[in-house]
Structures are given as structure tokens and as C-alpha cells.
Amino acid sequence: MKEYRKQVLTVKDIAYMMDPSVLKLDTSYEDVYALVDACKKYDFGSCFAWPGYYPLLSSLLKDTNTSFGTSLSFPSGQEATHTKVQQAEWFMTMDPVEVDMVMNVGWLKSKRYDEVLADIKAVREATKGASLKVIIEAMVLTDEEIEKACELSIEAGADYVKSGTGFSSDPTTVHHVQVMHKAIAGRAKLKVAGGVRSLDTLLKMYKAGADRFGIGLISAVSIIEEAIAIGHDIDMDTIQVD
Numbered sequence: 001m002k003e004y005r006k007q008v009l010t011v012k013d014i015a016y017m018m019d020p021s022v023l024k025l026d027t028s029y030e031d032v033y034a035l036v037d038a039c040k041k042y043d044f045g046s047c048f049a050w051p052g053y054y055p056l057l058s059s060l061l062k063d064t065n066t067s068f069g070t071s072l073s074f075p076s077g078q079e080a081t082h083t084k085v086q087q088a089e090w091f092m093t094m095d096p097v098e099v100d101m102v103m104n105v106g107w108l109k110s111k112r113y114d115e116v117l118a119d120i121k122a123v124r125e126a127t128k129g130a131s132l133k134v135i136i137e138a139m140v141l142t143d144e145e146i147e148k149a150c151e152l153s154i155e156a157g158a159d160y161v162k163s164g165t166g167f168s169s170d171p172t173t174v175h176h177v178q179v180m181h182k183a184i185a186g187r188a189k190l191k192v193a194g195g196v197r198s199l200d201t202l203l204k205m206y207k208a209g210a211d212r213f214g215i216g217l218i219s220a221v222s223i224i225e226e227a228i229a230i231g232h233d234i235d236m237d238t239i240q241v242d
Contacts, residue, residue, distance in 0.1 A: 001045055001067065001098065001131055003189055003211040009234045012043065014199075014227045017206070018213050019069060019098075019191075020220035021048040023166065032057055035217050039066035042224050045212065046098050051087070058094040069098035072123065075165040077102030077135070081119045088126035099123075100133040100162060100191075100214070105140065108149055116149075120156035133160035133191055136180075139170040143179050150183035164194035166214065171195020174208050174241060181209030199226040203239045 006013055020038060022031040032053045039047055039061065046067035049057050058068045070091040073079045079087075084101065091099060101123050107116045124132055134156070136149035153161045161184055163172040172194045180190055192205050193214030202213055202223060215223065227234070 067097035
């Protein structure tokens, strides 16, 4: 995805930076159809579902302005690297624009940094031509671990570092965004997922350095409708980060 940092955001800008998903444990075909309908209506940037729906989703999105995204080793990140690579190779047959992979956070916490690095590099090699995001599950990490996760992701060739899967009981916070933004230092983009359920939260995180937002479909529609209801563009000078 191409990212544009703007001082004044239109509804179209806000829709573009949002990546709605249907990633519940009971996601159905009807949910996928609803996801695509919302993308046609609002022109969201990209969207995500479970791999079993990828052939359908990639086909349906061909008639929209929304990019096809894939979730790799989701949500645990603890599959073997060989399994991740096989999954990545299959994903690439459907020509995704986005591949969001989950870091093996257990390896990170065990300080097996060489293994973490090799794992991401193997997926990066298998996903050439797609934008790679590495999900670090920031809410279960210390600030120092977040910084290390960002460094390893960037060293391995990630285009984005992403805060979470949305499966943690704790949300991404503005503090997480600030720590990640400082650690990334302009060398990659920053995506937030997990806990973004209001326009106010999205705008504060954008001002703190986030570029993209992975959001469940229901919340994504609610947020964009909230932006539409304001009736005017949003000047970021009016947004205060706590």
C-alpha cells in the first residue's frame, strides 16, 4: 500500500487507511460477502479474512478499489518456519497486495533472535512483490521487547510493523504506537490492530505515527460512518494525543 501522511484528512483518506476484517472464530461465507459489500461502498484500503475464503475473496475484490490482504500464521505465529513458507507460497498464487504475518513472539521472549530473524526472512523471500507486515503483539511485550521486535522486523525486510492480531485480551494503546514509531524511525510503516473501535482512537494513533489500521468489520463501518457524519474534513491540529 502507498501511505500518505496528511495534515487534513478527508473521509476518503480515513477509509483508505482502514483494513477491515472478518476474523472471528465463526466467520461465515455471509460475513465475507458483507465484507466485500462494505469495501464496495466505502473503498477501504485492503481487507482480510481466514485463508479458507481467499480464493473467493480475491475473486470478489477484483471489481473493487480494495486490495486483497492475507493473514499468515494467524493468530499465534508459532507454526514452524517451513509451514509458514508453504502458506506464503500458496497465498502468492492469488496475487495478494498485503501479507500480514505473525512473529513467533515466544521465540522473541526467549531471546532467540536469530530464529526470529530467520523466520521472517524466509517469509519475506517467499512473498516478493507483496507488502509484508510483521505482527509483534505489542500488548504482551515490554517496551524493550517492542523495540527489539521492530528492529528484527525491519532487519528481515518488513515493509510494516503491526501492533497486534486483535486476539489479545488487551488492546493496542497510544503508548504502544509511540514506542513503535520511535523504534521504527521512518524505516518502515506502522500498522495498528486490536482495540481501535472509535474515530477518536484512530485519529490519536494516526497523529502518534500509525499509518494503517486493521479493524473488525463492524467497528470499521461504525468508524467511517462516524467520519461521514462529521460533515467536514478533519484538521489534525485539532486532535490532542493524551
